[in-house]
Amino acid sequence: xxxxxxxxxxxxxxxxIFSLLYFSGGLEGLSSFWKGxxxxxxxxxxxxMLFGTSLFLEIAVIWIALQSSRQETVSVVMAIAILLxxxxxxxxxxxxxxxxxxxxxxxxxxxxxxxxxxKTDTGSREPVLRRLFGHRLRADIFRRLVDGGLNVDFSGxxxxxxxLVCTIHNHVDLMESLSASNYVSLMNLYLRTASDFLVxxxxxxxxxxxxxxxxxxxxxxxxxxxxxxxxxxxxAALDLVSRLEDLNRECDAHWQKRLDFRIGLNSGGxxxxxxxxxxxGRFSVSGPAVEFxxxxxxxxxxxxxxxxSGPTTYELASxxxxxxxxxxxxxxxxxxxxxxxxxLAAKNALSPERERSRDQFWKGVIFFRERKWQESIRAFSxxxxxxxxxxxxxxYLERVERARRGEDExxxxxxxxxxAV
Numbered sequence: 246x247x248x249x250x251x252x253x254x255x256x257x258x259x260x261x262i263f264s265l266l267y268f269s270g271g272l273e274g275l276s277s278f279w280k281g282x283x284x285x286x287x288x289x290x291x292x293x294m295l296f297g298t299s300l301f302l303e304i305a306v307i308w309i310a311l312q313s314s315r316q317e318t319v320s321v322v323m324a325i326a327i328l329l330x331x332x333x334x335x336x337x338x339x340x341x342x343x344x345x346x347x348x349x350x351x352x353x354x355x356x357x358x359x360x361x362x363x364k365t366d367t368g369s370r371e372p373v374l375r376r377l378f379g380h381r382l383r384a385d386i387f388r389r390l391v392d393g394g395l396n397v398d399f400s401g402x403x404x405x406x407x408x409l410v411c412t413i414h415n416h417v418d419l420m421e422s423l424s425a426s427n428y429v430s431l432m433n434l435y436l437r438t439a440s441d442f443l444v445x446x447x448x449x450x451x452x453x454x455x456x457x458x459x460x461x462x463x464x465x466x467x468x469x470x471x472x473x474x475x476x477x478x479x480x481a482a483l484d485l486v487s488r489l490e491d492l493n494r495e496c497d498a499h500w501q502k503r504l505d506f507r508i509g510l511n512s513g514g515x516x517x518x519x520x521x522x523x524x525x526g527r528f529s530v531s532g533p534a535v536e537f538x539x540x541x542x543x544x545x546x547x548x549x550x551x552x553x554s555g556p557t558t559y560e561l562a563s564x565x566x567x568x569x570x571x572x573x574x575x576x577x578x579x580x581x582x583x584x585x586x587x588x589l590a591a592k593n594a595l596s597p598e599r600e601r602s603r604d605q606f607w608k609g610v611i612f613f614r615e616r617k618w619q620e621s622i623r624a625f626s627x628x629x630x631x632x633x634x635x636x637x638x639x640x641y642l643e644r645v646e647r648a649r650r651g652e653d654e655x656x657x658x659x660x661x662x663x664x665a666v
Contacts, residue, residue, distance in 0.1 A: 247370075247392040251311055255362060256304045259354045263303060267296055267347060276344040279333070295343065299351040306355035311371060315360075322356050373397045377519055377528040378465075381450035390465060399465075399519035399528055406463030406530065407478035407512040407558055408538040409448065411439055411485065414546050415505040416456045427500055432456075435504055438492050439485060446481050451529055457542070461530055464517045475512045475561030479588050482508045482552050483566070509541030510588070511555035541585070548572065549636025550587045559586040567595050569603050570610050571637060587637060602628045602635075609641060618649050 266272055302325060310318040329345035336343055362368035371391050377399070378387060413419075413435065420428050432455055440450050440458055447468065448460035462481070463474030472480070485508065493503045513534030520529045534555075541553040548571050559568055571585045589595065589603060609624035625642050629635065 248308075248311055248388070251362070251368070252304065252308050255307045255311075255355070255358045259303055259307070259351075259358045260300055263299065263347075263351050263354055264296075266350065267299070272346050272350060275346045275350075279344055279346055295347055299347040302348050303351040303355045306352045307359060310356065310359040314372075314375065318356065318359065322352050325352050370397055377526065378449075379527075381444065382465075383444055383447060386447065386466060393466070395465065399517070401516055401518035403514050404464045404517045404530075405474070405513065406461055406515055406517070407474040407510065407561075408515070408530070408535050409443065409460045409462070409478050409482055409485075410457060410509040410538045410542040411460075412457040412507050412509070412539075412542040412545075413504055414507055419502060419504075423500060423502065431496055431500055431502065431504075434496070435489070435492065435506075438488060442485060442488055443481055446484070447477060448481060449528075459535075459538070464515075464530060465528060472565065473561050475510075475558045476565045478510055478512070479552075479554065479558060479562040479566050480591065482510055483588055483590065486551050505546070507542050507545030507550070508552045509538045509543070509545065509554075510552060510558045511535075511538035511541060512557040512561060513537075513555075547640075548585075548587075549638075549640045552588045554586045554588055556584045556586070559584070559588075562588070565592050566590065567592060567600075567603065569606050569637075573614065598630060602630050606638060606641075613641065613645060613648070616648070618645055621645050 306318075306322060306325070309321055313321070326345075326349050329348045333343055333345045359368075363372055374387070374391055374397055377397075378390070382390070413432070416432070419431065423431065436453055436458060440453050440460075443458075443460045444450050448462050449464065450458065451461050452459040460478075460481075462468055462478040468474045468477045486506075489504065489506050497503055511534050513532075515530040515532040515534050517528070517530045519526055520531075521527060537555060541555060545551065545553045550571060553571060554562075554568070562568075567589045568586045569589060571587050574583045574585065575581065589599070595603060605624050605628035609621050609628060612618075612621035612624055622642070622645055625638055625645070628638055
C-alpha cells in the first residue's frame, strides 16, 4: 500500500509539472531541434497519444524506481531513453515521425522526483530497508516491512526468536579432494539450494558463508499464522534435511562427493539491530542464544544427529513435531541443566515402527541416566530398526559401555557445549 500511495503521489506531482511544460509549449524548442537534426519531413503522431505515452512512461519509471536501487533505476531510465531515441530514428526511416523529447523529459522528471523523495523520511524508508536486508527476505515479507510502522533505524531491541545454523562438517575433505572450481560449484549449489528454500519459507538469511549459513525466524517481523517461530524453524530444518539429502544424490552423481551437513536450532532472547557502518551495514542478531545454535550445529556429528535442538525450541515446537532426547548438559560448578533434543518428523507423522523405536530410545536414555546399564542396553537394542542406520543410537550404546567401565568422561566437544550453556 505504501508503494501504491507513493507512486500515485509522485505520479500526480510530476504529471502536473509535465503537463504544464507540454501544453505551454515549453518542449516545442527541443522537439523542433530534434526534428531539424534528423532533417525529417514527415508528419508527427498525434499530440494526445504522445502525451499519454509520456505519462505512462513517467509512472512506470516511478514505480520501478521506488522498488529498485539507484543504479538499477538509472540503468532503466537510460535504457528507455535510448529506446525512444532509437525508435524515433527507425520511424523516420519508414516515412513516419515522432519526437522522443516528451518521453525523455517525462522519465527524467520521474527520476528527479524519486531522488528528491528518497531524501525525505518517508521516501528513504525502502532504500534503507533494501540496504539492510537486500534479498535476504522473501519479497512479500519485505513489502510488509516497508508498509509497516517499524522504525527503520534498528538501534537495538531484545526479541524472542529462533536461529537455524546449517554447517558443512566435511568442507576440508571437499577442498582437498576437489579442484577449486568444482569445490566452489558444489558449495554454491548447496548454499543456493538451502538459502533459497529457507528464505522462501519465511526465514531471514542472516549469514551465508563458504561453510555455513544462519537463518532467523521471528525477526525482523513476527511469524504469521498458528505456528510460533520455533515451530517454523524446526519444520524448516526437517524439510531442509530432505532437500539436502536429494541434493547429496545429485552431488554424488556429479562429483562423487556428499555434503556432511548438520543443523543446530535454538530459541531465546537476542538483540536485533542494524550492525556495521555505511560500507557493510546490515540487520543481524547477536547474543548467547545465537551462539549456542552454532555450538549445537558443531556438536551434531558428536551425537550422530542431523538436527540438534536446544530446550526452548523443543518446548515451543513439541506440540507440532516429534523428537527424542539426546543429552543433558550441566556446566561445571553450576546447577543449571540443559536438555538437548533431536527432531524426527512432524507430529503424528512417524510410522508405528519408528514411533516404537523413538519410545524405546527415550526409555534407554532414562535408564542410562539412572545408571541402569542392562535395562538401558535392552531398551536401546529394542530401538534398533534393522537396515536403518541410527548414529545417535550407536553413540549411546558406546556411552553405556564406557560408563560400565567407568570411562564415561565428557568428550572435548561435549565439554565445550556444556561451557556454552
